[in-house]
Amino acid sequence: MIFAAAALGILVVMGLALARAFLGPSVYDRILAVNMFGTKTVLLIAVYGFLTERPDFLDIAITYALINFIGIIAVLKFVERLDNGTLPD
Amino acid sequence: MQRDFVLRIIAKLLIPYILLFALYVQFHGDFGPGGGFQAGVIFAAGIILYALVNGFEQAVRLVSPRILPPIAAFGVLLYGGVGVVSMLRGGAFLDYNLLAHDPVHGQHYGILLIELGVGITVASIMLTIFYAFMERNR
Amino acid sequence: MALLLDLLTTLLLAAGVFLGISGGVGVHRFPDFYSRVHAAGVTDTLSAGCILLGLMLQAGLTLISMKLLFILLFLWYTSPVASHALTRAAEHSGLKPVLSEPRDAS
Amino acid sequence: MTHLIDIVLLTFLVATAIAIVRLNSLFAVVMLFGIYSLITAGVFIALDAVDVAFTEAAVGAGISTVLMLGTLALVGHRQAPQQHSRALPLTVVVITGVVLLWGTADMPRFGDPEAPVHQHVAPRYIQDSPAEVGVPNMVTSVLASYRGFDTLGETAVVFTAGVAVLVLLGRRRRQHRDPGSSGD
Amino acid sequence: MELLGQYNYWVVFFLMMTGFYVVIARGNLVAKIVGLNIFQTSVFLLYISMGKVSGGTAPIVADPGSLYSNPLPHVLILTAIVVGVATTALGLALVVRIKEAYGTVEEDEIYAQDDPPHGSAPALAQGSETATADSAGEARR
Amino acid sequence: MAYLILSSLTLPAFWLLLSGFWDHGLLLAFGALSVVIAAGFGLRMERLEPTCYRPAMLLRIPAYWVWLTGEIVKANIDVVKRIWWPQEHPISPTMQRLHCTQQTLLGKTIYANSITLTPGTVAIEVSDNEILVHALSGAALQDLATGDMDRRVTRLEGAR
Amino acid sequence: MSLGTAIAQNLPALQVVLPLLAAPVCLLLGRGRAAWAWATLVAWLGLLISLALLLQVSDGSVLRYAFGGWAAPWGIEYVVDRLAAMVLLIVSLIGALVLSYARHSVDAEIDADRQPLFYTLLLLCLAGLLGIVITGDAFNLFVLLEVSSLSTYALISLGRNRRALTAAYQYLVMGTIGATFYIIGVGLLYMVTGTLNMADLAQRLPELAHLRTVKTAFAFISVGLALKLAMFPLHLWLPNAYTYAPSVVSAFLAATATKVALYAMIRMFYTVFGAPFSFGTMHVEWLILPLAAAAIFIASVVAVFQHDIKRMLAYSSVAQIGYMLLGLGMVNLTGLTASLLHLFNHALMKGALFLALGAVVYRIGSTNIERMGGIAREMPWTMAAFVVGGLSLIGVPLTVGFVSKWYLLLGAMENGWWPLVILILATSLIAVVYVWRVVEAAYFRARPAGSAPVSEAPLTLLVPIWLLALANVYLGIHTRPLIGLAGSAAADLLGVGP
Amino acid sequence: MTDWNAIGIVLALVIPLGAMGGIWLFHGRPEQRERVTLVAAGLLLLVVLSLLPSVLAGLRPEWVFAELFPGIAIAFRVEPLGMLFALVAALLWPINSVYSIGYMRGNNEPHQTRFYGYFALALFATMGIAFAANLVTLFVFYELLTLSTYPLVTHKGNDAARAAGRVYLGILITTSIGLLLPAILWVWSLTGTTDFTVGGLVGDKLQGPWLGLLLFLFMFGIGKAALMPIHRWLPAAMVAPTPVSALLHAVAVVKAGVFSVVKVIVYVFGVDSLHAVPAASWLLYVAGFTIIVASLIALRQDNLKRRLAYSTISQLSYVVLGAAILAPVSIIGAALHIVAHAFGKITLFFAAGSIYTAAHKTEISQLRGIGWRMPWTMTAFSIGALSMIGVPPAAGFISKWYMLLGAFETQQLFAVGVIVLSTVLNAAYFLPIIFTAFARPAEDDPAQHGEAPRPIVIALACTAGLTVLFFLFHQVPLDLAGQLVELPLSDDFQPNGSQPYVPPSNIPQALP
Incomplete structure (x- = not known):
């Protein structure tokens, strides 16, 4: 039960992050929100594993964390290439 | 070279573990989630991280794009080879039962090998694709 | 003992979720990008730590715990790097922070 | 409980999808697509499809997004405003959607263990594969053994894509285009 | 719950149609690819939804007597995901080449260049430059 | 080696x-x-691209982690307070360049990461001997400016 | 276990696996010439296999091959019946001829460093197409469809004109939508039956025919495949794709790709859903017939106004697909036979025509009708083959085109659809017009001013062209085997005795 | 194929085809090329003649090339009408070849290889039409003839020629695919066969108006018969060099048309069944209309070849008329007219070409006094013209006579009237030419020219002679034509009408 509550709580955080991602306003806010969303997903999966008593999903959580990180780095590398003054919103 | 070293150092620290994790996923696909495809992608992702952080020239020195297509071809052929061997042993294509004396062992070997083929192909192809995009980006 | 562990887990998870929600709220309440980074940092560090630790307590001294530990380590390794890279990129692109006092140039 | 998580995640998905339709910045669209994939992967986990979630996370949120970003870096992230009327696409989409919804009426209930899907082919995989194939992960045994040829095809698809991308973007010795093609 | 017994499918269909709409309504070639991905991803959801068994668990052998979800859709979708990423990669590569060849990735401008309606083609290519340039200032807030 | x-x-x-x-x-x-x-x-x-690793670092790092975890907890509590009770604990974002004494890149990296890992402070830019830090409040920055963390990291680095 | 037995027992698998595994080898070979030789060898071996398969099933037996030794609904099986064998034969025949032809043409049109890749893709495409034909699994069909589609997109994009890129992109988007629609349909079918095997589906669907889900699935599969086979309003990708692709690719695709998609559609309508459902319940012919008629008429007319001959032939292909669909929609034995015949014959004629155009491109670098003026005097053999193909396209007796059109007319008359008879005749007349334009330009115009004199195409190009052209004539005269095959395949499909 | 006759059929087809190959082979060597043409023409004549005895003896040699589907075959059978047609074509090809050599060289025409090559191909098609055993085969060779003559029509290669060629091809192909092919299909779907059958195929299978419709499809589908209003291609085709106009548009092509018409009426419909259907009688009126109107138009043409062309249209409709009268005797007349008109018209065209080659004149008004400069030519012209009008001792008389006989016998007063009126009109447009050529004094004609080159004159003389000879010795054609309607025609049957004709009892006497 506690896991369920925790999962719900994490979902709430994810929702907040998602809202920030939609709202922006700057591209960095979005990236930040995406990153936050990703790490919360990692936690959610971990909790979910315990919730369903199949904790061997943790590999997926590791993958998520990894992919999230690489994704963020890729986004930042992309943003770096943009010429000044033409930031996307 | 000295700019942005935080990222580079952490990445370099992490990448061997990422690769090892990928290989873990590769070889434990039988027991848990994962398998050749996921492993291949993660392996490629590890190298991609390196390429992102260190730039194309440096990444090419780590893994040359020229060797990748042959590796990918090898992966497909490994997969197909398992099928061909099972065919030569008198079974149908990809009938792993015939790969060992015990069918279940045969299945196990067969699955390991073809997963390996998938992993090799996927990793090298993903990297090839990424390199191709990155090269244009220079 | 088991009850104690459960209780501890409950506490840790609750703390983690609370911290997470705090971070989520902070991301909305704080005025500019740079300050939001701090709020996000809350969720990435202690929130994640509490939750994972709580789970580890449940799993005991097993491989599952080790994996949870790996996740935690990974998060703690990468999240500051990501934040740093993010703010660095923002700074470079000319995104100006909202500051309460003039920027110290020293 | 898993249903609740499922519903919340689906709600996130819908929100993301709507945002993708409404946002004009390609960059944001691509990033939201990354999120979309990530949420999808979450839904997959909630629906017990761990292997799929694994793959979707690695591919959709990872490789696809990275490739899209790489493309944006090359082609620019600006998008021209919509000029065409949206009536035609909307009509097509609505018709397709209505057909699909019409078809749901006779679908088995979501999660129903009595659904035909769970009655015919799958039981053998679930009951016999551990003995026949000897691999605990049924997805792996189906993927690699029962439907091993599909997987060979899948590998071939990946290989094809790699070769295709090499054909398109690989290093070339000389350009071979009609005049009028302007490099960027 | 009985009434909403198929909510999953409904949502999935909505998502599918959203992706489909993006594919056919957007003129930007990259956006089309994104739409295609959303479309396909939603189809994956459809398959996985039908494989779910209430109260079931992931199809990896666990305690005896567990109820497992159907592994077959998972296998199919694993394959489909791979196909999807392959298509995406190829599509994006094409977009890159189109950009190099035409200088734009907007469908209308490409058609205008290939079959100039009446005016000169290059004039049309500048149409998009002003389209989203106004976002720069906004981002500095 | x-x-x-x-x-x-x-x-x-x-x-x-x-x-x-x-x-x-x-x-x-x-x-x-x-x-x-x-x-x-x-x-x-x-x-x-060689990085200067020292095996000795491996021995010292657990202790540092323990200390850092404590810092993280403190910092978290501080930020959470500012989130929920903005009236009582207003934020006052500041940005400042801080001196850093690490000699190796690895050391600087650890320092920068430690700064970022503690909520309330973010290392934005690391150069030869300075780190540009953004802080949520002047207090957090003041803590950092005392150089406690800087010294610990330098010690961890095991300077020659 | 001797090699011979292994091969003999695994022919259905080898048909697809051979080119599939030959593709990476082709990539490893690395040099254009070696890759070509290897690909050609493999293609000819594939032709031999398909001939052997045809012989094995010519008595009406059905060959079933279970991959991995897993029996049908659990594993993937390959099914070869007469219909499949026939389509396999034409695909592998075209593959073998096109590859034999490819060397010089590819040398001229594709950079040397791209050539191994090109042959790799061509082999993959071949493997995918053959697989679609032979597979007995609805999902496996999708996978192989994607193998062939992806390689096709890349092959098209190799065309020299930059419009090849947009054509490939357009095809990619539409093709992917089509494939996605297809898997939606397959998914819905799976949802109500629990199986993916076509034979199994066919067995289970009749009692589920009342379900809306099945009907929806039918609609999606139909639309998806219609996109792939360029059915009339969904054909927009085809003209550009065929026009701007390299010559070899145009020939290969025009002769095989849409045919295979049509084959898949026939399989779905007749084998999986069954004619009673497809036509009795869904009345898909009410949709197909008007669209096919529109395709035939509009595309034919549009073809007349094209300046680029490749484009003209592409529109003609749209029209010809209309003929095939027309036969399909007649829902009688004759119509279906006509459809299958035309499927086969159109591959022969379009193969010959596009290969001949490839030879023209090889020499003058263009297929614009203005620049082809008087070319027949300089390339008499090439243009003679073109004329043979053109006559076949028109449907002149003693060519294969006549055979299929005749059966089409018969099918229409059998149903008493006289307007269709008139339509078929009228569009044949339009075909005369567009073929004649080329003949007139090539034979009765002077070479455009300032064009350098050219010589006849090399023998390596001419031989495959002429093999196809002669096949057009030979099979137009000795019609028995083909008609027998198509007729019995159609009878198999309709379940009305051999 | 063991039978000589079957071999004969094959040879009759192979020889022209081989000639075409040979001509292409000797591209650029005129001597060899012309020798090939002549040798092939001679051989063909011999082969066709060799088939004649068996046909006269009542045999019907057959050769099946390929059976495409059950009931559809490419097959050949030599029957009397086809024999007659083949004979005419084979007889005139050598003569025409001689003429062509003179004409082409005399005018220094380009693309001679193409010319001779397609000429041989056209002959191949003609032979195929003549011997076709069923509608499908007929159709195939009919189309081949159209296509193979296109290069000849557009021989000049200028825009005018190409435009004319487009009209030519457009009308012929449109009608054949749009009307003839459906008709064939209809027949096939009705009967399951398309073989030409004595007594007709569709006789009892179709009712009144439907039969009329089928007849309509056939008659206008066979565009080469040039029934109005689809006659436009024929004047258009006159842009071709004269040998083409001569052999093809006086003999092969147009005769292929009327030949097909007769064949269809006799072997597909059957005279009896058409007789029984009022709806089929429109053909008579259309034919009559065409005869009269075409003659009237011919009257107004000043260009010699155009006048001849319209004359051809008119004369072709005689054949149709003869068939449409539906009396056995008139059908004999129709068959004979195919021959008679061929001889006459080829002579006229030869003469026109001769005038063009020697004097470069194309208009009738320019011909004043030319008769004395080119006596051979104009004499032959006169004989041809008389044959057209139907004056003894020229061939035209015989055929017109039989037709008239049939018309009287069936009391088709309309036909009688048409024949009489048209004879007057024929005279009206031919006699002035002769008059101009011989009786009007030559005007200022600075360029002194004499007779045309010798090959032309020889050919001209041959055909003029044939025209006369036909009048005198028409037994063989008559026998053949008699077999067509299964009438035993005795040796002493004379065309002077002294012996009353006894109609077979199975032919209805009264008008429908």
Whole structure:
């Protein structure tokens, strides 16, 4: 039960992050929100594993964390290439 | 070279573990989630991280794009080879039962090998694709 | 003992979720990008730590715990790097922070 | 409980999808697509499809997004405003959607263990594969053994894509285009 | 719950149609690819939804007597995901080449260049430059 | 060399802890192979761009972590307060360049990461001997400016 | 276990696996010439296999091959019946001829460093197409469809004109939508039946025919495949794709790709859903017939106004697909026979025509009708083959085109659809017009001013062209085997005795 | 194929085809090329003649090339009408070849290889039409003839020629695919066969108006018969060099049309069944209309070849008329008219070409006094013209006579009237030419020219002679034509009408 509550709580955080991602306003806010969303997903999966008593999903959580990180780095590398003054919103 | 070293150092620290994790996923696909495809992608992702952080020239020195297509071809052929061997042993294509004396062992070997083929192909192809995009980006 | 562990887990998870929600709220309440980074940092560090630790307590001294530990380590390794890279990129692109006092140039 | 998580995640998905339709910045669209994939992967986990979630996370949120970003870096992230009327696409989409919804009426209930899907082919995989194939992960045994040829095809698809991308973007010795093609 | 017994499918269909709409309504070639991905991803959801068994668990052998979800859709979708990423990669590569060849990735401008309606083609290519340039200032807030 | 020792210890450990099949010959063989591959890549990267590793660091780092965790907890509490009770605990974002004394890149990296890891402060830019820090409040920055963390990291680095 | 037995027992698998595994080898070979030789060898071996398969099933037996030794609904099986064998034969025949032809043409049109890749893709495409034909699994069909589609997109994009890129992109988007629609349909079918095997589906669907889900699935599969086979309003990708692709690719695709998609559609309508459902319940012919008629008429007319001959032939292909669909929609034995015949014959004629155009491109670098003026005097053999193909396209007796059109007319008359008879005749007349334009330009115009004199195409190009052209004539005269095959395949489909 | 006759059929087809190959082979060597043409023409004549005895003896040699589907075959059978047609074509090809050599060389025409090559191909098609055993075969060779003559029509290669060629091809192909092919299909779907059958195929299978419709499809589908209003291609085709106009548009092509018409009426419909259907009688009126109107138009043409062309249209409709009268005797007349008109019209065209070659004149008004400069030519012209009008001792008389006989016998007063009126009109447009050529004094004609080159004159003389000879010795054609309607025609049957004709009892006497 506690896991369920925790999962719900994490979902709430994810929702907040998602809202920030939609709202922006700057591209960095979005990236930040995406990153936050990703790490919360990692936690959610971990909790979910315990919730369903199949904790061997943790590999997926590791993958998520990894992919999230690489994704963020890729986004930042992309943003770096943009010429000044033409930031996307 | 000295700019942005935080990222580079952490990445370099992490990448061997990422690769090892990928290989873990590769070889434990039988027991848990994962398998050749996921492993291949993660392996490629590890190298991609390196390429992102260190730039194309440096990444090419780590893994040359020229060797990748042959590796990918090898992966497909490994997969197909398992099928061909099972065919030569008198079974149908990809009938792993015939790969060992015990069918279940045969299945196990067969699955390991073809997963390996998938992993090799996927990793090298993903990297090839990424390199191709990155090269244009220079 | 088991009850104690459960209780501890409950506490840790609750703390983690609370911290997470705090971070989520902070991301909305704080005025500019740079300050939001701090709020996000809350969720990435202690929130994640509490939750994972709580789970580890449940799993005991097993491989599952080790994996949870790996996740935690990974998060703690990468999240500051990501934040740093993010703010660095923002700074470079000319995104100006909202500051309460003039920027110290020293 | 898993249903609740499922519903919340689906709600996130819908929100993301709507945002993708409404946002004009390609960059944001691509990033939201990354999120979309990530949420999808979450839904997959909630629906017990761990292997799929694994793959979707690695591919959709990872490789696809990275490739899209790489493309944006090359082609620019600006998008021209919509000029065409949206009536035609909307009509097509609505018709397709209505057909699909019409078809749901006779679908088995979501999660129903009595659904035909769970009655015919799958039981053998679930009951016999551990003995026949000897691999605990049924997805792996189906993927690699029962439907091993599909997987060979899948590998071939990946290989094809790699070769295709090499054909398109690989290093070339000389350009071979009609005049009028302007490099960027 | 009985009434909403198929909510999953409904949502999935909505998502599918959203992706489909993006594919056919957007003129930007990259956006089309994104739409295609959303479309396909939603189809994956459809398959996985039908494989779910209430109260079931992931199809990896666990305690005896567990109820497992159907592994077959998972296998199919694993394959489909791979196909999807392959298509995406190829599509994006094409977009890159189109950009190099035409200088734009907007469908209308490409058609205008290939079959100039009446005016000169290059004039049309500048149409998009002003389209989203106004976002720069906004981002500095 | 240091890197080789480091990785020859941690990589197999990582594998074994992930795998959990400690008595499965085939998998152990694959594990060995995998470790060799991963270490091979690591060495290759190391050769392309060496980082100065010191085995001694490995011994000192747990203690640092414990201290850092404490800092993180404190900082978290501070930020959470500012989030929920903005009236009582208003934020006052500040940005400042701080001196840093680490000599190696690794050391600077650890310092910068530590700064970022503690909520309330973010290292934006690291240059030769300065770190540009953004802080949520002047107090957080003041803490940092005392140089406590800087010294600890430098000690961890084990300067020659 | 001797090699011979292994091969003999695994022919259905080898048909697809051989080119599939030959593709990476082709990539490993690395040099254009070696890759070509290897690909050609493989293609000819594939032709031999398909001939052997045809012989094995010519008595009406059905060959079933279970991959991995897993029996049908659990594993993937390959099914070869007469219909499949026939389509396999034409695909592998075209593959073998096109590859034999490819060397010089590819040398001229594709950079040397791209050539191994090109042959790799061509082999993959071949493998995918053959697989679609032979597979008995609805999902496996999708996978192989994607193998062939992806390689096709890349092959098209190799065309020299930059519009090849947009054509490939357009095809990619539409093709992917089509494939996605297809898997939606397959998914819905799976949802109500629990199986993916076509034979199994066919067995289970009749009792589920009342379900809306099945009907929806039918609609999606139909639309998806219609996109792939360029059915009339969904054909927009085809003209550009065929026009701007390299010559070899145009020939290969025009002769095989849409045919295979049509084959898949026939399989779905007749084998999986069954004619009673497809036509009795869904009345898909009410949709197909008007669209096919529109395709035939509009595309034919549009073809007349094209300046680029490749484009003209592409529009003609749209029209010809209309003919095939027309036969399909007649829902009688004759119509279906006509459809299958035309499927086969159109591959022969379009193969010959596009290969001949490839030879023209090889020499003058263009297929614009203005620049082809008087070319027949300089390339008499090439243009003679073109004329033979053109006559076949028109449907002149003693060519294969006549055979299929005749059966089409018969099918229409059998149903008493006289307007269709008139339509078929009228569009044949339009075909005369567009073929004649080329003949007039090539034979009765002077070479455009300032064009350098050219010589006849090399023998390596001419031989495959002429093999196809002669096949057009030979099979137009000795019609028995083909008609027998198509007729019995159609009878198999309709379940009305051999 | 063991039978000589079957071999004969094959040879009759192979020889022209081989000639075409040979001509292409000797591209650029005129001597060899012309020799090939002549040798092939001679051989063909011999082969066709060799088939004659068996046909006269009542045999019907057959050769099946390929059976495409059950009931559809490419097959050949030599029957009397086809024999007659083949004979005419084979007889005139050598003569025409001689003429062509003179004409082409005399005018220094380009693309001679193409010319001779397609000429041989056209002959191949003609032979195929003549011997076709069923509608499908007929159709195939009919189309081949159209296509193979296109290069000849557009021989000049200028825009005018190409435009004319487009009209030519457009009308012929459109009608054949749009009307003839459906008709064939209809027949096939009705009867399951398309073989020409004595007594008709569709006789009892179709009712009144439907039969009329089928007849309509056939008659206008066979565009080469040039029934109005689809006659436009024929004047258009006159842009071709004269040998083409001569052999093809006086003999092969147009005769292929009327030949097909007769064949269809006799072997597909059957005279009896058409007789029984009022709806089929429109053909008579259309034919009559065409005869009269075409003659009237011919009257107004000043260009010699155009006048001849319209004359051809008119004369072709005689054949149709003869068939449409539906009396056995008139059908004999129709068959004979195919021959008679061929001889006459080829002579006229030869003469026109001769005038063009020697004097480069194309208009009738320019011909004043030319008769004395080119006596051979104009004499032959006169004989041809008389044959057209139907004056003894020229061939035209015989055929017109039989037709008239049939018309009287069936009391088709309309037909009688048409024949009489048209004879007057024929005279009206031919006699002035002769008059101009011989009786009007030559005007200022600075360029002194004499007779045309010798090959032309020889050919001209041959055909003029044939025209006369036909009048005198028409037994063989008559026998053949008699077999067509299964009438035993005795040796002493004379065309002077002294012996009353006894109609077979199975032919209805009264008008429908």
